[in-house]
Amino acid sequence: MARRKSEFGPNLGSILQGAPAALVRQFLxxxxxxxxxxxxxxxxxxxxxxDQGKAALSAYLRSEDKEIIGLLEGIAGALLDMGQDKGATSLETVAGQRLQNVDYDQYESQPDLLCKSIWMRTVFPMHFHDAQSFYAARRYRERRTYYTCCEVDFDHASVADTDGIPDEKLCDAVQEALGLKGKVTASVLELPETANYPPSFMVALRHPGPLSSIDNHREEGGWTVHYYRPSHEAVLIYTPQLKKIEVASASSDVREKTSKVFAEVVLGRPPSAKPLTRREFNLERFRSSFDLDCPDLEDVEITMAAVVEAEVRLGSWGRRLNIKVTIKDKMEDVVRKYVSNSANLIRSFGFTKIAIAIGYTRRSDGKEGTFRVSISDGSSSDVQSMRDPFLRDLGFRLLEHWGLTQNLRTLTDQERAQWFGFLLSLYDLPGDTVAGAFFNSAGVDPARLVSARLIARKGRQVIGLAEDDDEVVEVEQQTGPEPGTVRQAGSFGEADGLRLDTNAIEYGIDRAWLAETILKAIAGSLGIRNIETINEFLVSLGPMALGERKVPLYLARRLADLKARESVETALRSRHTAGPGLVLAVSDEPPQFLGPNVVIALRDLLLNDGSLGDLDREEMARRFEANRTLATSAQVAQVVRHTPRSATLIIPGLEPLTLDGVGQIQLFESLVEAATDGTGQRLTKVLMDGMGSDNPRQLFSSGAWAKAHPTYIRHGSSNRYWRLGEATDTA
Structure with missing residues (x-):
């Protein structure tokens, strides 16, 4: 029998069915x-x-406004998440530390985990919020999304209990570091030891976001602008045994600054110390082989290195396959012998944990020893927790030699300014993958950008391009005999020699971190604090003083793409109440206007070598005023050409219209001529002569035509004629 469809949505329906009516009534x-x-x-x-109570509640909810039901559905989803699996264990942890005596007894008396979730959300909503923060941090930690891990590289850092965390002092320092106007609050929690993690401390830092606004449509039909600051959160976990700080936040900049502040305020790290060490661990090399070489180091001889444990998750976090061998065994042989039929499938999932046994002999005194290193894919290793400084240093050197780890070093202010022009080019690319040739042609070393986590190596292109008798042909690229080389084969399989693989390597772009790096540089140059990401192509930089006026300032990318530009224009129109603004375009040769907003290329404001200095506000003000004067003071219609394929149509009384392509430019130049020579209109056949189209509509995309017609172009005395819009009606 088919399940009956819920009247209120799956989440709210599950709450009504799964909890006692009295508890559901208390929640509502x-x-x-x-x-x-x-x-x-x-x-x-x-x-x-x-049953009678649930029937009465169902009847009540059916009578409620649908918008209220929608809000309740969202909350019900959170209740279900916190009433099962790791959500429930997170709630249990918070309840055990925050609830006292009678309250804890009431919590424990609830019949099941879902009821505990509903009760906590209803009676102690802030404790429920803390449990949600813990649950979110656990997911970020496992999935490595919106997540940063740092190592505390000084020996006296320790926190005995939550009393050792000065939360008020920490909040004040975070507020100052982030440049916030609103107060930061902190919620501190002790996290017990689990099968995967030692005891640790969690600090949920809630801070105000940038000032935002929305048009509020009132019931009587009027509207007001509603200003607000959204609440954001950074969840920090410190594990004393591992000397590790983990931060989960949607903002990379917030993660970096809060970890630094925590190390200084709570752990006593000197502000002048070198930046916190951030490492990424990558186990991809074990997809092909478990073999490890024994490097000949200057101070120590490595006598043995063998993988003794490998773990893989089979499709989900709950299913794991763990293989352990002795030092005398060889992991590669064990896998081939016992899981030979499934070896390729197992390796396709990728390994989540590897343990390596290492033997060594010191050259100085001949002392021999062995130790073991464990690495988890992402940002976790037990090397940092080793008490012996010699073994800790040796462990990291070996991991780097085997390509399993790399220190993460953010760009310095000098590097960010020096490479700013190139970073803009990277930011303006359409996809999230870029070939090494892009960096090679710009003379930029991708290795430095990899260490700054702006890009990550993804793999190698199989097909490349090469010159053959002054022609560009496709060639096949195969693994070369030495690292960093490829063998090239021509179109017919003929050998084409060895080449460096520099151009063939593909890199993935970390869009969020790249955007923050660029915005941080612009904010520093202009002294801006209120930054708001509107969509993937448009960022609001807040109001800025230009001359004697304040205008909205924006940053826009991908303006050469028509769909991206339409998205930007739509977003700008929704903010028309702020008045005409200035748009800094990442793209080269952008349109001169986007509606009433003036557009200038950000590159025009950079130094001659493409680096970022102090952006010239006077030049920005001069160009803004000049273009606004052009748009508002025109007495007759005109087409202003910028390049052979881009221009702006200016009609008195209307917003400027951007024209793309030779066809659109010729079309409106002809209509402007008709508007000024007394004829007022043009026959369609005459208007479209030589354009390869028989109707103006064919020169525009559907979105662009909807904007142009009938405001800027309309039919004339009959459907056989075309003319400019009403504002230029001279006939």
Whole structure:
């Protein structure tokens, strides 16, 4: 029999079915509408059965506004998440530390995990919020998304308990480091030891986001602009045994600054010390082989290196395959012998943990020893927790030699300014993958950008391009005999010699971190704090003083792409109440206007070598005023050409219209001529002569035509004629 469809959505329906009516009624009665009034679900008396109570609540919810039901559905989803699996264990951890005596007894008396989740959200919403933060941090930690891990590289750093974390001092320091106007709050929690992690401390830092606004449509039909600061969160976990700081936040800049502040304020790290060490661990090399070489180091001889443990997750976090061998065994042989039929499948999942046994002899005194290193894919290794400084240093040197780790070093202010022009080119690319040839042609070393985590090596192109008798042909690229080389084969399989693989390597772009790096540089140059990402192509930099006026300032990318530009224009139109603004374009040769907003290429404001200095506000003000004067003071219609394929149509009384392509430019130049020579209109056949089209509509995309017609172009005295819009009607 088919399951009956829920009347309220899957989440709210599950809450109604899975919890006692009295508890559901208590939850509903605690919910506030947008006007701050509480819901008023029907009372459930002692004589009411659970089924009767649920029927009454269902009838009440059916009578409620659909928007309220939608909000409740979202909250119900959170209740379900926190009532099962790791959400429930997160809630148990918070309850054990925050609830006292009677409150904890009430929590424990709830019939199941879902009821505990509902009860905590209803009675202690802030404790429920802390549990959500812990749950989110666990997911970020496992999936390595919105996540940064740092190593505390000085020996006296320790925190005995939560009393050792000065939360008020920490909040003040974070507020200052992030340049926030609103107060930062902190919630501290001790995390118990688990099978995968030693005991640690969690600090949930809640801070105000950038000032935002939205047009609020009132019931009587009017509207007001509603200003607000969204609440953001950074969850920090410190593990004393591993001397490791982990931070989860959507902002890379926030992760970097909060980890630095925590190390200084809580752990006593000197502010003048070198930056915190951030490492990434990559186990990709073990997809092909478990073999490890024994490097000949200056101070020590490596006598043995063997993989003794390998773990892989089979499709989900709950299914694991763990293989352990002795030092005398060879992991490669064991895998081939016992899981030969599934070896390729197992390796396709990728390994999540590798343990390596290492033997060594010191050259100075001949002392021999062995130790073991464990690495988890992402940002975790037990090397940092080794008490012996010699073994700790040797462990990291070996991991780097085998290509299993790399220190992460953010770009310095000098590097960011020096490479700013190139970073803009990278930021303006359409995809998230770029070939090594892009860096080679710009004279930029990709290795430095990899160490700054702006890009990551993804693999090698199989097909490349090469010159053959002054022609560019495709060649096949195969693995070369030495690292960093490829063998090239021509179109017919003929050998084409060895080449460096520099141009063939593909890199993935970390879009979020690249955007933050660029925005951080611009903010520093202009003294800006209020940065708001509107969509993937447009960022608001807040109001900025230009001359005697304040104008909205924006940063836009991909303006050469028509779809991206339409997305930017749509977003700008929704902010028309702020007035005409200035758009700094990442793209070269951008349009001169986007609606009433003036556009200038950001590159025009850089230094001659493409580096970022102090952006010239006077030049920005001069160009803004000049273009606004051109748009608002025109007495007759005109087409202003910028390049052979781009121009702006200016019509008195209308916003400037960007023209793309030779066809659109010729079309409107002809219509402008008609508007000024007294004829007022052009016959379609005459207008389209030599354009390869028989109708103006064919020169535009659907979105561009909807904007142009009938405001800027319309039919004339009959459908056989075309003319400019109403504002230029001279006939």
């Amino acid at each position: 009665a605690s919910f506030k509408r947008p006007d701050d009034t509480l819901l008023a679900p029907p009372e459930i008396t002692e004589g009411t059965t659970d």
